[in-house]
Amino acid sequence: MNVSISSTSEKPIYQQLFEQISAQILKGELGSGYVLPPIRQAAQELRVSIITVKKAWEELERCGLINTVTGKGCFVAEFSPGEMLHLRNEMVLKQMERDISYYKSFGLTLEEVMELLKKIY
Numbered sequence: 001m002n003v004s005i006s007s008t009s010e011k012p013i014y015q016q017l018f019e020q021i022s023a024q025i026l027k028g029e030l031g032s033g034y035v036l037p038p039i040r041q042a043a044q045e046l047r048v049s050i051i052t053v054k055k056a057w058e059e060l061e062r063c064g065l066i067n068t069v070t071g072k073g074c075f076v077a078e079f080s081p082g083e084m085l086h087l088r089n090e091m092v093l094k095q096m097e098r099d100i101s102y103y104k105s106f107g108l109t110l111e112e113v114m115e116l117l118k119k120i121y
Helices: 013-026 039-046 050-062 081-105 110-120
Strands: 066-069 073-076
Touching: 013 050, 013 081, 039 050, 050 066, 050 073
Parallel strands: none
Antiparallel strands: 066 073
C-alpha cells in the first residue's frame, strides 16, 4: 500500500486515504486478500489521527472494497474482473455526478465541460 497525504489539499485526509487505496484496489495493485495495516499502525505511520484512518477504512468497507474480520484485520475483498470493472465505473459515475452538479452551478454547457476536460486530460 502506497499512500501520500497532502496537508495542503482541500480534500480531507480520510478522503485522500480512501481515494488512493480504492484506486490501488480497483487497478489490481492491492489484490484480493491483501491485509491492510491495523488502524493504529496506519495512523502512526501516516502521522494522522486514528479516527481519520478509521473513517477511511469504514468507507472502504461500505463500498465493498474491503472486509473486516474481527480480531484478524481488514482484507481486500475478492472480485471477478467484471465485478471490479462494475464497481470502478459505479464509483467514477458517482464522482462525476457530483462534479457535473458543480459545473452546472456555473452555467457551463456539456460542450464547455467537455472542452475543459480535454484540455486537462
